[in-house]
Amino acid sequence: MRHDQELKSIPNVVRVAARRFGDAPALVDGDLRLTFRELETRMVEAVRSALALGIGPGDRVGLCAPNSAEWIVTALGIQGAGGVVVPLNTRFKAAEISYVLRKSGARALFAAASFLGTDYIADLRRTDPELPALRITVSMPGGPEGLRWSQFLAHGEEVTEAAAHESIDRLTADDVSDVMFTSGTTGHPKGVVLTHGQTLRAYGWMSTAYTFAPSDSFLVIPPFFHCFGYKAGWLASLMHGVTVIPMAVFDAGRALEIIHQERVSIILGPPTIFHDLLNHPERSGYDLSSLRVSMTGGTTIPESLIRAMKKDLSFDIVLSAYGLTESTALVTTTRPGDTEETVARTTGRPIPDVEVRIADDAGREVPAGRDGEILVRGYNVTRGYWDDPEATAATIGPDGWLHTGDIGHLDTDGNLAIVDRKKEMFIVGGFNAYPAEIEKLLLGYEPIAQVAVIGVPDERLGEVGCAFVVPRPGADIGAQDVIAWAREHMANFKVPRQVRFVDRLPRNASQKVLKHELRARYEG
Incomplete structure (x- = not known):
């Protein structure tokens, strides 16, 4: 059993x-x-x-x-x-x-x-x-x-x-x-x-694979109204005897204090949390040696962040994962022992008893390495949307496949790489441009701490990229520096034509960047 x-x-x-x-x-x-x-x-x-x-x-x-x-x-x-x-x-x-x-x-x-x-x-x-x-x-x-x-x-x-x-x-x-x-x-x-059963099966497996143990303590930063904080957070902890430490509002300084005082060993969350911990001016004054297991969701995780999480935050295990609420928020994950490149480049393999396939616009499965829509089938898929049979039918096919609306591909080892949300794609002179892919590339430029890209109108090309950049502390860069670096490191159609510098990116409580606010800021 x-x-x-x-x-x-x-x-x-x-x-x-x-x-x-x-x-x-x-x-x-x-x-x-x-x-x-x-x-x-x-x-x-x-x-x-x-x-x-x-x-x-x-x-x-x-x-x-x-x-x-x-x-x-x-x-x-x-x-x-x-x-x-x-x-x-x-x-x-x-x-x-x-x-x-x-x-x-x-x-x-x-x-x-x-x-x-x-x-x-x-x-x-x-x-x-x-x-x-x-x-x-x-x-x-x-x-x-x-x-x-x-x-x-x-x-x-x-x-x-x-x-x-x-x-x-x-x-x-x-x-x-x-x-x-x-x-x-x-x-x-x-x-x-x-x-109940979907949740316990998914997060019972995940927390075991992530090596949760009774000696651990988990500072739960993602909000409880999201599966990240609720199911991957306090519930997964209670299943394994892990001490739960809820954090009402994320503050990097306070988080460092709690890690030090409570000997925190597990933190899961979006990349911005780890960026903020790493960049905090008083980080070196805290004992972070208890940190052991981390997982950062999302599609933009540069290898430099993974290395810094291990070197400067003392994590032994750094993982990445992919899920959406409609899939009990868990579809694929890397495993302990995977290379830093695998963790940075992909979101890992499907969890047991869950299928992932990549399909073109006609619904045909595409081979490894080719981009398409990510489809998911398994016990983790929702029964449907509450009181919304039309939306349910539009999202879950009669054969049980959940159409995620996300674009990605599988590599030859079965690891899933997320390219972007289908609806956030913009078209530059006939070429499909995916913001998340461009963001991941831009994070390879050392002076950039955080970045979000949106498509904006362009008279000649239809649409082009506009990058909202949060520079690293002390970095001295201008828009032309970012564009010049991008021209060296990515295909021309992916290069942002505009760059705007901001102190912070607007995020919701789940730490997702609010692209619609960036669009409003651009248009304003």
Whole structure:
């Protein structure tokens, strides 16, 4: 029997972990320190309280809060009662949150009372007072709107511990655990339906392959409303007895302090996190020797960053991976022992029991080395988009292949290289140009710390590239330096015709660059 089959559901992970790891540290959040047994106790209290509020099988419940112990306990409480968690992007405005809650049919909302100056429940009452989710609200930890967290927990006295455990026991691997809404950087967000079993199978395998162990501690920086922070983060940790340290807002200086103080050994996240840690002026003052395992998602990972992560941040293992929410956010990954070139150039091989093929515009499979759309099939593929059969049918074929909209190719060893998002491609004089490929090449120019490329109108060529560049500290470069270097290192049609220097790239909370903001900045 696979371990994930034994676990069966996400709340059951905590019960099994309490038996296996007992009084070992499970969760560190500021001054709060919980053992695995104590975390189970907190979870059961939350399940009792959720049941007392009337949350039951299949009920969708919104959760909008920063990375924290309360987020984890709340999610476990909702799921343990049979409910479905709808994680909400904490950077969304009230109208965007309202859309997700209405679309998902959420009947309750748990939200931070104050995060980044926002009281989500109060904002929603002003924006959409008739929103059904506002009938049951819990303010975390407590604010002027809704039940305070302590009041929510007090409701649990109406339900026995035995009833909570019975509710958890009824969960199956096929039950829906969450509806994860896509980031909405283009168009309305779509709700991706995922199950307990999909999640446990994917991340049970991943965390084992990544060598997670009870002696590890994991500083979880990616937001919990994204699979990166939630499933590859705290959930994968609890499956292996790893201590979870949530970080509400990334700050490189504070992260270095936590690594030093808590002997952090695992950090997964986008490249920008590691760039910021490396470039922090006080990095050398911290002991980072505990760092052991890292994985950085995305398509622009220069070998120089991998070498710096090993040399200057002390990581033994640096990996890359690829996934999208519709695939439980995990499709391919490199493995420990892969070369730096493989980690930089590709996102690795498909995870077990998952197929990847590359297809042309007519749907025909193309040979190794040739670019096409990445298609995925396997247990990790979503059942579909919530309440959107048309979008589901347009994305998942009758044969089960998920059309990712990403462009890439497989090498002769089966490693997947991502070229770009299909929709971000622009055409320069008849040649297809992929921003992510150009960005990866530009990162080979030492004075460039970060870069994002967009296609912009050009009278002669139709479109050309415009590069938004964040220079390395102390670098003295101009636009013509970047263009001249690019002309030496890439095909002419890929060379950006325009360069704009910026202090930072606009990103959403998942650290994806907001290309639409760059386009607006260009047009403005």
